[in-house]
Amino acid sequence: MSANDKSDPSAGPPSFEQAKTKREKARAAGLDPSYWYAVELDHAIKKGSVQRVTFWGTHVALYRDERGVLRAVEDRCAHRHVPLSIGVVQGERIVCQYHGWEYDKDGKLAGIPHDLFGMQMPKCKLRTYPVKVRYGLVWIFFGDAERAEQVPMPYIPDLEGPEKWACVPVAFTVNAHHSMIIDNVSDFTHEYLHRKFRPFKDAKLTKLESTDDAVYVSYDTKVGTGGVTAHFIDRAAADTDHMDLAYQYPYQWSNTGNHIKHWLFVLPIDRTTTRTFYLFHFKSFKVPGLPLRFPRQLMEPIIRTANRTHVQPLLVEDKIACEAEQEGWERHWSEPSAEVNPAVHAFQALTIKKWEQHLAREAAQRSLNPRKRELDQEPPAAE
Ligand code: FES
Ligand SMILES: [Fe+2]
Known part of the structure; x- marks a missing residue:
């Protein structure tokens, strides 16, 4: 029985792919990640603190390093996938709460504080996200980081200048x-x-x-x-x-x-x-x-x-x-x-159209570069 089987009263609303009507589609659509999104009030993230922010199911550990710079990294330790958002900020690094693996500002595994049993430190790199502050808000670009600088952030002239x-x-x-x-x-x-x-x-x-x-x-x-x-x-x-x-x-x-x-x-x-x-x-x-x-x-x-x-x-x-x-x-x-x-x-038509365009772009990228996509989804070879 599909999720949108109308004869099943316990079935929830349909997924975007299953949706038939405009309202069903609008209520299932995501938002295109290739924009800058406000994720938190700037003053809410103190120096040396970390918290989770989530965009459409993707968790990101957002932290302010000890120099005051905001950084965003995927919310997952490469060791056993414990969320880094429960970790500890040290200098400009984020340290996993469990075994203390340390990630540098580029998301690269940079230190392991325990015995490696004669093995090399694994080469792991977590995804990082572009972060900015504007109008008292912290903004993250969840799309392809290489495109971030070409995508303008919201500009509000009335909130600029003296x-x-x-x-x-x-x-x-x-x-x-x-x-x-x-x-x-x-x-x-x-x-x-x-x-x-x-x-x-x-x-x-x-x-x-x-x-x-x-x-x-x-x-x-x-x-x-x-x-x-x-x-x-x-x-x-x-x-x-x-x-x-x-x-x-x-x-x-x-x-x-x-x-x-x-x-x-x-x-x-x-x-x-x-x-x-x-x-x-x-x-x-x-x-x-x-x-x-x-x-x-x-x-x-x-x-x-x-x-x-x-x-x-x-x-x-x-x-x-x-x-x-x-x-x-x-x-x-x-x-x-x-x-x-x-x-x-x-409004609903615009939300649906943009989500369909995003899904089509994503599918095209996958078909152009399926191997890269597979590698991106695999956990780093840490074992
Ligand atoms: S799970 Fe993160 S260090 Fe082990
Ligand atoms: Fe209202």
């Missing part, structure tokens, strides 16, 4: 497929969910354009009409009756009146888990009740407070909704469902 806007990143893990999160942030039909905070109101879709790599959407909507933060919005300087947003694969952003913007970066951990990094940024805040703007240096502290009191509680509403949608999908994926927002159809 006049940069105020921003304090927010990170969440959501137990839902990444496509549900992209649907959620780009689809303004869920005003009902946010009836307490009212971040948008009476949304009407006014533009929907798809290109090869993006979907651009505009809504006429009243932005930020509810909650305490509504009093901080600089309505004299910003048009808050309108919002542009985009799914600029694999990232998502919005823009309200060139004054309030956000970028969302998703890290697809696996089919039902996604880490999300939100960069809300603001050009100015007005002093409630007065025709004055807050000085720039006060904006980060205000955002930090607003993140706690307003932004995170609002995003938790979305998190709960997406997790509930995931639960519903796992149980009822085979039931017919209706999607009325054409923007959602367009």
Whole structure:
């Protein structure tokens, strides 16, 4: 019985290869690894510490060496495959917790602290990943490392230079497929969910354009009409009756009146888990009740407070909704469902197209170089 046999109520949703409908495909698709992905808040990784980060089932040990340089290596000791993410950082090396095998900054086995019984030290090299820091986030390139420098990282002009806007990143893990999160942030039909905070109101879709790599959407909507933060919005300087947003694969952003913007970066951990990094940024805040703007240096502290009191509680509403949608999908994926927002159809189509392109490229590479692929998958000859 196949995983998507609709007569078997215990069968889960279909794999991408088995999926038939657009929704089935969107909910099974991965994201193309050949982009830069945000994996963690920069300040969360202290000098000398290591942690696991995961991209679509691939575990990576991310560590900050004792000089402060971030490094990423596959999360597997070449000896007995114990995860290096439970290991120890020494200088610029990562040391396996079990027998103490040491790997240098290039992932090469560089030391074994016990008797080798007369044998040579095995020649082992683990895969390493390009790592960068930008906008308070750590980014990893999970695709072919040789291509990393040709692939641009997200560039946000408003967060560059001396006049940069105020921003304090927010990170969440959501137990839902990444496509549900992209649907959620780009689809303004869920005003009902946010009836307490009212971040948008009476949304009407006014533009929907798809290109090869993006979907651009505009809504006429009243932005930020509810909650305490509504009093901080600089309505004299910003048009808050309108919002542009985009799914600029694999990232998502919005823009309200060139004054309030956000970028969302998703890290697809696996089919039902996604880490999300939100960069809300603001050009100015007005002093409630007065025709004055807050000085720039006060904006980060205000955002930090607003993140706690307003932004995170609002995003938790979305998190709960997406997790509930995931639960519903796992149980009822085979039931017919209706999607009325054409923007959602367009986002899903882009996710599916990009994943199909990635799979096709991967298959082509495998057929061009099958031997190399086999060698890559074998454990190093350490025995
Ligand atoms: S498993 Fe890592 S050193 Fe033995
Ligand atoms: Fe929402």
